[in-house]
Amino acid sequence: MKIDALGDRALIVKFSDVMSSEANILVRKMDIFLSNSKIEGITEWIPSYSSVTIIFDLLTADLKFVTEKIREFDESKYDLTLLPSKKIELPVAYGGIFGPDIEFVGKINGLSVDEIIKIHSSMTYTVQMIGFTPGFPYLYGMSEKIRAPRLEKPRKAVPEGSVGIAGTQTGIYPVNSPGGWRIIGRTPLKLFDPQKNPPLLFKIGDEIKFIPIDRKRYDLLCQK
């Protein structure tokens, strides 16, 4: 565990320099430690792949104070089976107007569109980080077989619900936004709603599985 100042009112607790499920589990344990310990002066924290950025109030805390408290974190106290995580099934209409890049992803990997769908929807993914736009989940666990580079020029507008691939990662655009990921499908479910608290259907550590649906089912679910 490495702790570094991020300016005068934040710090970063880092568990690893590389992406791994072990480091991400430590992040989730730290997340629970922070929720439970209610350290004075901490206003919020941002869990990511292998680190947690903690923001504090300079009037009631500082780097030294928060660091001392963080050092009390004992990961062995947090049994993995007790980490709260949800399993979420997300219906996705692959290809066609919903997935304009799926043929490209197939072509560069020497696979058919059906094979891409089969591989992408057969895995269970872990939400390792949320960032980029409100609610965008970075999902861990995608097969190397369907990897794809980002677009050279990002699209100005990617519709809400779009499912994309960048490198060996997959993710979902919960709000309309610009974006450079290769889009292979779209979910009709509303993932992000700022009128609700929590505003997002999932959190870090949750597991997501994509269920292929056809256009008819997509339209039906959209109406709900």
Add this chain to the structure above:
Amino acid sequence: MSKIIVIDPGPLSTVQDLGRFCFQRYGIPQAGAMDEFALEIANLLVGNERNEGAIEITSSGFKATFEGNANIAITGGDLGATLNDEEIESWQSFLVSSGNTIKFNRIKKGFRAYLSISGGISVEKVLKSKSTCLAGKFGGFGGRKLRSNDVLSCGGVFNKVKPTKIDVAHFQDYHRKRIRVILGPQKEYFSDGEIDEFFKASYILTINSDRMGYRLAGPELFKESSTELLSEGVATGSIQISGDGLPIVMMVDHQTTGGYPKIANVISIDLPTLAQFKAGDELSFEPVSLDLAKKLYIERETKIKDLEYDLLDSKSKIYRVLVDGKNFDVEIKEKE
């Protein structure tokens, strides 16, 4: 109940408070006023809580009329404001009545002004804040920037505060061109020579700068290490060195995570000063210690607290005392 009727919104006017906290873990930007100090003072001058919603006006062009009586205040950058065509100075409060018109005519100094009104702007809080989240299109006034003919209702209370002007130089150094930073957390990505270069360099704020981030033009820094940094949570004021070797300073609407190495972070007290920079302005960076950053921040906070109590005009005085490194507010009341 008073109202603000927007005649011309200018290029970018939004409703902001001090920001949205505790939701960055969902990828939701903090948002809030770019110049949090100016927003706080604007609110205090009209008798509001510091965190009330006010209008952040960017550049010149904003014009609005008032309906009903109210106290208003303008703070932040000097955008050549006039009230009923008479010039008015920033950092003070005024009484307005129905039909009065406020206009921000031209950029004189700074880039962002704050218009507060007694009772605050009545918009619903979304995720505990009145701030506009432009990326998520929620919060503030309909989740968007203000348009002509928008009517903003203001809180029902008409506070009895006397029109006041503050001496802003007592609180905040807006003339500073050398922005103070804390080095790191990824200074090891750069050679000592590159770090030296960074502090010697003069940078210019480019036109591609907004509430999300300031893109700077100047000498390019080459990263020592070619290894990409795994994305991690960033903070307002974080200075990332992007792929082209140029700095991007994260501002209040910044993405919650970022994967470029951060050479340094702007100290909290200098963020309001930085918020007033506009495209073409020159700036440079200077490293300081965490202790100094904290000391300066607490000093300014003490001054704001003093102003808050002065404006309240109460018979009690509150003193901030430091005991064992912690702050306590002690209230002393005059005997009846």
